[in-house]
Amino acid sequence: MNKKSDFHASAEQINKLKTVIEESRSVKGCLMHVLQEAQTIFGYLPIEVQTIIAEGLGISLSEVYGVATFYSQFSLTPKGKHRISICLGTACYVKGSDKILEEVQKVLGIACGECTEDGLFSIDSCRCVGACGLAPVMMIDNDVYGKLKPEMVKDILKKYTDKEANK
Amino acid sequence: METKMINLKINGIPVSVPEGTTILEASRKAHIEIPTLCFLKDVNCVGSCRMCVVEATGARGLVAACVYPVAEGMEVRTNTEKCRQSRKMTLELFLSKHKKKCLSCERNHNCELQKLSLGYSVDEDRFKGEDFVLPIDTSTPYVVRDNDKCINCMRCVAACKKQNVNAIGPIGRGFNVHIGSAFDRPLAESPCVGCGQCIVACPVGALSEKSNVDEVWKALSDSSKKVIFYTAPSVRATLGEAFDLPIGTNVEGKMVAAIRRLNPYAVFNMDVTADLTIMEEASELINRIKTNKPLPMFTSCCPAWIKFIEQTYPEFIPHISTCKSPQQMFGALIKSYWCEKHDINPKDVFVVSVIPCTAKKYEAQREQMPDDVDVALTTRELARMIKTAGIKFTELPDEEFDNPFAVGSGAGTIFGATGGVMEAALRTAAHMLDGNFEVLDFFAVRGTKGIKEATYLVAGHTLHVAVVSGLDNARTLVEQIKSGEKSFDFVEVMSCPGGCVNGGGQPTLSDSVRNSVELKEARAKALYSSDNNNELRRSADSPVMTLLYEEFLGFPNSHKAHEILHTSYKAHKTI
The missing domain is CATH 1.10.10 (Arc Repressor Mutant, subunit A)
Known part of the structure; x- marks a missing residue:
């Protein structure tokens, strides 16, 4: 893309x-x-x-x-209004955060590092947010979502799209 | 101050070297060659490839000999089992993501990775690397980059940085690192000038010239085409290297004989149009001085330099001599004068210029003169054709170029080395200004120093001249001229350090040779001794020049000469 x-x-x-x-x-x-x-x-x-x-x-x-x-901290592509960051650090990874990343990519139809057409979301991966006890962890802006399962992803993202739609 | 000497032992052999010497250099004193991949003398010294690892007392683990300095009493072991195993593993890791298409690779039999792999009995499939298929960059008319063969040694990046062009660099991180232009744009959009120094720096086949060999074979077997070859001055000084002759052997006679055995219509001597360039350029210089036109005048023989000025300093375009380069003049001359004289349709002629340079391939396609030259072949490509044709180069008799373009002056021959164009121009210009001026040797402009300056008094004119080779030096000088710090009447620029003898189209020599021989000097010597042995030292004295101006061109800078032998330049932007 x-x-x-x-x-x-x-x-x-x-x-x-x-x-x-x-x-x-x-x-x-x-x-x-x-x-x-x-x-x-x-x-x-x-x-x-x-x-x-x-x-x-x-x-x-x-x-x-x-x-x-x-350096992975730099981005060559624009970031979305809501920045999704999925932890691929060791603890999250062994708890299956790669599956979470896969699901987020599937739901939004973009790859890691990219931004959706409407500019609402962008996906990145990161290494440890310091919440290993909650692994696997994903952050959207400053909110932390822990103990995730792939089937939870859709609803979490919906919260943000609904919020935008109600504005 | 006296340099402190360090005593050490390498594989048990005592050696004494100045303080600060690396283990790699010191080992040469013991006649031991430590294998290298990323190291290249005068170009790259980063200690990253880990091929040159050795054991040294006082050091923890294996150390990289190319960057590790010697110490008093140090004992170095270069071939222990530990070193050998480490190097083998390094090679196997390189090969895990190397496109192993060696059979058809241009560097087959001349590849550092291949040579070392054989020596260390590697298993090229020990590690099955991830398939990593990168696009091949063929965007320029002169170089092909196949990053699947690249080992990320950074030698090309260092060569480009040494030229201060910086068109390429490492991109990404870890497994994804690859070499390319900013924003992964095609090289053609980058500030690359085509000097080809990256190609001769590459230890493997990741970089090569864009080959035109097939087109030449095709033309040679087309009975409707008259194929004309001509060879640039410096090719005779280097072609022998491709046939294992000593560096600096002048193989002019064998080169002509070899090309003749490829069955072209004629083989001509580009020294002739080097002379013609001098006739036109010297006249232009005198005219510029007398009519207060922009000075300094810059030479225009080097297409990489032209591209550099057009991209980087377009404000200096009026300072570039309008003379075409010898390559382009020759093509233009063949397709006008020569064709007219022999009643041949220029469309039936196929002009092949053999040059030490990759940028000449770009020059041959410049929009200002796209029809002069059909194909520009590097020294390497010619060598390949000679080998493919089964011609026993070293056994050939010496033969002479074909008339009427057989004889050039010594001034034309030295065009291939830094300072050569300047000296050639001075010989003729001085004589044009003052018929009694008999000096033929201009020693101050000779030698491989990057920037040379000299002042000559000729017929009441004080001529301030400068000679630069290497684009970094050229940039320095242009900046000095721009700021008013320096002023000159005439400046010669060759983009490659040392001039065309060290061009990007010259034979690729093995690291062990490149790291121990002063290539530029050795090759240039062949040209200067040829000049010295030539009875004709001044372009203007050449009977071919007399013939050309009497029969066709009239006089230097005549209307006709301008039409056929001069060109124009245009600013253009890069990313």
């Missing part, structure tokens, strides 16, 4: 990024910091943002992209 980037940013966001770059560029090894800030500003790191960073820091786009794809 590598859709063409439909990146929209406000002048304010761009200026914010440029300020971060300006403040960081003299610091050796600042790329990570700039990428983190950029992700906070834009929610993800599309080619347009990475190009501004590369030009601003005087490094190549291939280097920026290399770092952005090395």
Whole structure:
């Protein structure tokens, strides 16, 4: 689902990024910091943002992209309004969190790392949220759902779609 | 200050080396070659592949010899069972996700991974890796990347970084790491300039030139086609390497004989259009100086450099000489002058240029001159054709190029090394400005130094010149010119470090050779000694030049010369 980037940013966001770059560029090894800030500003790191960073820091786009794809904390695709994060850490994994992930992907019709067409949900996997006693665990935004079974997924997601529909 | 010497033993042999030397370098003193994969002298030294692991006293576990410095009293063992087992395992892991299509691989018999696998008796199927089918990048006219053969040694990335082009880098993490351009875009959209330094750095077959060999075979067996070959100056200095001749052997005569045995219509000498380039370029330079046109003038023979300027510094386009490169001039000349003279329809001619370069494949397709050259073949591709045709290269007699394009000046020959175009131009330009100027050797512009500057006084003109090789150096110089820190009248640029002799289309030598020989010097020597032995040292003195201008072109920079031998440039964007 590598859709063409439909990146929209406000002048304010761009200026914010440029300020971060300006403040960081003299610091050796600042790329990570700039990428983190950029992700906070834009929610993800599309080619347009990475190009501004590369030009601003005087490094190549291939280097920026290399770092952005090395760390799982960075996303190249937009995130949904509700961010689903499924723990694939050891405890959750042995308790079958891969089945939970599979179910979420099936229900939403997107792969891990992607965002639904309507922009409502995005799925990511993570490594341990520190609630191993509740394994397998999934987080949606800041809510934690534990002791999950695949058949519970549909209802949980419905809560969010209903909430949006009632708005 | 005197360097401190360190005494150590390698496999029991005492050696003494300067402090800071790595175990890998020190072992050479004991005449021991430690196997390497990711290491490449002057290019890559990261200690990541773990092939060069050795046992050393004072170290915990095995250490990577390419990065581990020697210490006083150290005892190194390079071939213990522990080392051998570790290397074997490393190789088997590499092979677990390596596309083992060795039979048809361009690097078959010339592959570092294959060589080591044989030496360590590996089981290539010991670990059944996950199928990992990555797309093959054929987006450019000059290089093919097959990442399923890649071992992630990073040598290509380091070579690109050394050029300061940075078109490629590692993408992703862990098992998914692969080499590519930003956002996994095709290489053609990246800032790649086609220099091919990544190809000659690759230890395996993950990178190769986009081969045009089949097209040439087809043309050769087409009775309606007259196939014309011509060879660039530096090819004669390197082709022998593909037939195990010593580096720096000038094989001009055998090369001509070998090509003739492929049965083309004619074999010509590209030194001729190197001379022609000089006639046009020297005249252009003098004209620019006299009419206050943009200076410095940059040379235009190197297509990777042209692509670099068009992409990175378009504001400098007016500074590039409008002369086509010798490759393009030759094609244009054959399809005009030569065809007219022999009453041949240019459509029936198939022009094959043999070059040390991958960017020349791109140049042959440039929109400004798509019909001059039909195919550009690298030195490697020519060697492959000669081998396939069963021609016993080393047994061949020396033969001469065909007339009328057989003889070039020594100035044309040195085009293949950094400083060569500058020296060739100076010989003719100085003589054009002052008929009594007899100096023929311009030593200050010779040698493999990345940036060379010199000043010459000719007929009352002070000429400030610079010679750069390697695109990183070129970038440095352009920035200095841009900022006003430096100013020159004439600048020669070759994208590959050391010039065309070290081009991306030259024979791929084994690591053991590349890591111990100064390639650029050894190859360039063949060209300079040929120049020295040539009675013709100045392009303008060549009888072929006299013939061409009298019969066809009129005079340098004439209207006709402009029409056929000059070109234009256009800015373009990359990601």
